[in-house]
Amino acid sequence: MPKPAIFWDPAGLELDSLGSNSYLRSTDGDTPYVSLSIRMLSVDTPETHYPGRSKPARSDEKLAELASWIQEGAAPIDDGLAAHLQPKLETGRAGTLHGEQGEAAHEHFERLVEEKLTKPSGRKRRVYLKSGNEPFDRYGRLLAYMAPNYTRAERDEMTPLESASFNLLMVASGWAASFIIFPSLPKHSDLCLFQEEGRKAVEDGLGAWSDPLTLTGYEFRMCVKLHTVTKELMQGKKLSKAERLRWIDRYCCDMSTRGVYSPQDYYRVPAYDRIFIWKKDVNEAVARLNLSPEV
Template sequence: MPSLDTKALIDIHDGDTPAIRMPVRMLSIDTPEVTAGSQQGAERVDEKFAQLAEWIRQRPGDVPVSRRFADYLLPKIETGKAGTLQFTQGTLAADFAKANAAQRLTRPDGSKRALFVRTADAPFDTNGRLLAYVAPNYSKAERETLTREQRSTFNLDMVREGWAAPFVIVPSIPGELDLPLFLAAADAAVAAGRGIWGEPATMPAYEYRSVERLFAIAKSLIVDGKPAAEPFGWRERYCVDMRTRVLVGPEDYFDIDPIYRLFIWPADVRDAVSRLNLTPSPRLVGVS
């Protein structure tokens, strides 16, 4: 973490109680990116993705992507508005998150509830963010009057309102009582076309980030004439269909309904296959 003279270290009230500020990456969800920074930045992404689509069409051998994935991706990036759509959705998702937190952290009498934070077994990601589920900290008396759905985490709220795509990654899988609730909320949001699901050209944020990396690699190869150290570094995770336990390769996740995608880092695949009793797809083992 950053330390002194930054926003991370807020103050030291006494010698053993520093107050710190740090980012939390909410587990099992992925909201649209606002990394473009502005509408103008989003329009530059529009241009980059449209250029990538042109390269895929005109120079398919020079872009390190399978034909199947290209056919899936092209309708989304040929719109010329992929960056703008992502930025707009990300802004709306952030607006909802702020309003939702303010509403749910406020008691009927106007006083504020504390936060409940449940961290992952491995508490930090590679960017130093705390990995967690976050919710209002209801009292025992309050919890006895609320259903599991009513005392939901902010993570689940984002999925329920359609402002986050499910993004469950091994080993941080929701518990046996929470996962069905999570999947049902996602299913209802998609069926109703809420949030990001009202737009057919929506790219889940993990997909958007992959396409950004793919553009950078294609540009290096085609425009700069520089060989890429990892031409397939744009794709990161394997994927499992939660309903069938079938494991697919990094470019085949789109064969699985977005609600039921369970992602696995390459380093965790061998253990996950055994522990979760997974079956590799025919395509993954070279039979098609």
């Protein structure tokens, strides 16, 4: 039998859920349903495991060591960001606090899901999913907003916050930091709610914001990476500029002023006003969002 005379090797995307999660059911001979892991868009909760499967508490000593290196001027970090982070790192329990907050955030999410997906009859609602501009992350997780699948009649009787996605509700609770990344922005009305509810959570000290030493999820991951880079420098390893700065690579814009900030200046933007932009997307974001650089 002759072999095909054409060659096509699609890049595709391997989904983690297809290899490890459960087959649920099928509706016909070519429509199976499988479980699918989701990374909720525009939010970031404290970690319960990082790096890898390690508990955050295992990073306590590393983060305290990083604080001392920052104090000595050995870490490749700008002075302003150093001043923002160092008090949170030098306690000796930055990882422990982060892990405790991660567990509390998980517990709150579980309660929220139980509450919002339970109908007055006791039966369970289905969920509504809306993906972003980029449907999957590098781990094969669906990037999406997830909300209870209310009926039209139910939504007509609810406020926008009452019918909001779990993404937004976690920000409103203070157990998730707003983590909006261009180009997967929520629609304008939801963006306004993310900003408003995020501001209330920060100013009222809700959830993780009750502790001034809180590191957001992205800050905790960033500091673990900065420790690795700084340790290499302390050991005498020669690193290029790109290698020295591989711990931080997202620009940040202020959704209220449209100012765009370099990666190490994100802290100058209120947490609830931040929109992050990957370096490769900066030019497109500047054009589409009419941004201007901040000095």
